[in-house]
Amino acid sequence: MTLAAAMPLPGADDPINVSQTVGFGVIAAIMVISALRVVTTRNVVHAAMWLVMVLAGAAAQYVLLAAEFVAVTQVMVYIGAVVVLFLFGVMLTRARLGTDADLTRKNWYGAAFVGVVMVALLAFSLVDTFEDAKVPEDRRTTLAPDLPADASDAEVEAALAQPNVGSNTAAVSDSLFSRYLVPFEVVSVMLTAALIGAIVIARKD
Amino acid sequence: MLLNQFLLLSAVLFSIGVYGVIARRNGVAILMSIELILNAVNINLVAFSAWNNNLAGQVFALFVIAIAAAEVGVGLAIVLAIYRNRRSVDLDELDLMRG
Numbered sequence: 001m002t003l004a005a006a007m008p009l010p011g012a013d014d015p016i017n018v019s020q021t022v023g024f025g026v027i028a029a030i031m032v033i034s035a036l037r038v039v040t041t042r043n044v045v046h047a048a049m050w051l052v053m054v055l056a057g058a059a060a061q062y063v064l065l066a067a068e069f070v071a072v073t074q075v076m077v078y079i080g081a082v083v084v085l086f087l088f089g090v091m092l093t094r095a096r097l098g099t100d101a102d103l104t105r106k107n108w109y110g111a112a113f114v115g116v117v118m119v120a121l122l123a124f125s126l127v128d129t130f131e132d133a134k135v136p137e138d139r140r141t142t143l144a145p146d147l148p149a150d151a152s153d154a155e156v157e158a159a160l161a162q163p164n165v166g167s168n169t170a171a172v173s174d175s176l177f178s179r180y181l182v183p184f185e186v187v188s189v190m191l192t193a194a195l196i197g198a199i200v201i202a203r204k205d
Numbered sequence: 206m207l208l209n210q211f212l213l214l215s216a217v218l219f220s221i222g223v224y225g226v227i228a229r230r231n232g233v234a235i236l237m238s239i240e241l242i243l244n245a246v247n248i249n250l251v252a253f254s255a256w257n258n259n260l261a262g263q264v265f266a267l268f269v270i271a272i273a274a275a276e277v278g279v280g281l282a283i284v285l286a287i288y289r290n291r292r293s294v295d296l297d298e299l300d301l302m303r304g
Contacts (some may be wrong), residue, residue, distance in 0.1 A: 020206050028214045035218055035241055039225035044233055051237050054218070058244045061211065065255040067263050070247075070270075076245035077270050080276050082240065082289045089281040093288040096298045102295070103231050115220040122216035139255045171260050172267075175216055180264050187271045194275035198282040204289075 017137065024064060031057035042103055044094070048086045055079050066139035069169040139168075211252035219245035232284040232294040236277060243273045 013183055034053035041047050055078040062071035105111070218241055225238025241300045254262025288294050 017206060024206060024210060027236055029291055032217055035221045038237055038241060043230060047234055047237055051240060054241065054244065058248060061248055062251055065251050067251045070251055070263050070266050073267060082274060085277055085281055086233060086237060089284060092285055093233060093294045103234060104228050105230055108228040111224045113225035114227060118223060119217055119220035123213055126212045126216060130209050130212065135206045135208050135255050136258060139249050172263050175260050176264055183268060187268055191271060191275050194279050198278040202282040202285045
């Protein structure tokens, strides 16, 4: 018995939204072609530019999934900072710009074999497991509305009974600063440590 | 929308990233392939978050983005240090630890 048969999948009886699916297909095709160019182009600067296309496509997919805060963070951190860092890396490590014939190994077909086998195995297991599970049409997450501190139990119950109060961004910030506060602080300490480590490694002496 | 279309896109991007990590020789190009892999993971996390109607996936995707930024910073610093010592970022030439 497959996993999909053993557990009820949410959204299995929702209709297919054609316009969203077509939009997904267009963005996905752009992303896959750009990703292939990232790993095959002979110019490192061009690879960084194709990487921008992949990252922007990923941001568009997040918007499609109603994860608008993740999409904005993706644009700011990846396209705004990481790609600039890559371009600085290219600039500082290469005396000449232009095509570089030995960017790829000579025995690249071994790596291509690994990639094809991996995508085949992953596709088989995903199709076998999640069959035709659908993402729910309404993708906003429930969030308790602003209630006065002296709200009665009946008011709280009535507010919580309404579906999809608030936005995903508000819900994300609420859970980031309450339930996931300790991991958040750990990540900020780690970012500081990485910054200091990068400076120490890259210094001249 | 089917959940599987997001998961299959993510699987394809992940495999392309793995191909890049294995096939590339330039240190900066390998770091770009690692970014492809991390983005595939993020698409998976956000898709499962929307499917389950659970925000933990989105929060975790934000953590992954933060870790990826730190990883790129340290990784490029290492590549710069290699370049300063060897005048090359060809990782095939880095065989100092070969026995």
